[in-house]
Amino acid sequence: DTAVSQTPKYLVTQMGNDKSIKCEQNLGHDTMYWYKQDSKKFLKIMFSYNNKELIINETVPNRFSPKSPDKAHLNLHINSLELGDSAVYFCASSQAMDIQYFGAGTRLSVL
């Protein structure tokens, strides 16, 4: 059973489109995150949710909107995709901001 699962694994789309990435964790954790990893492998936190409430929102364009329907799910919706959005997006979860468990990532390519 995968602890943190993300779908899709790959996403190829045209500039200007809107897309969503889904994340689910079955660890019973209360905190979930979205990270962006660029081509240089740098991990940048985007959002953090605790019990469905947004607690961290780093400097991210408002085209990115996280949605947490319940504490086991944190989806990422991206509007008006741009070339610079191409990256690998990781979802992660933790209990009380301790050890983070990462999903396998979603590789987004914007053409």
Next chain:
Amino acid sequence: QQQVKQSPQSLIVQKGGISIINCAYENTAFDYFPWYQQFPGKGPALLIAIRPDVSEKKEGRFTISFNKSAKQFSLHIMDSQPGDSATYFCAAGESGNTPLVFGKGTRLSVIA
């Protein structure tokens, strides 16, 4: 003050050698220092972690050394193997308060 500085950016080590990756932090409130290992196409996975009440923690071939006064910690991989080739991230955080702050990563290549 929230940064964690990691070096080197990349590292090439002969099989059987020792790989050493260093990290430094500024925030004295940090009390949790994990290392993550990431293989190509996979998400980062926790490798080993230390809290500041000890100066060293060893798990198999992996050892974290921690110097509280210098605000530095390092990962040592003994008897490095080609299977250790991956990107390693150090991180630091305040337990229960804030998300981890990650270093920029070190790409390790172990060559035979």
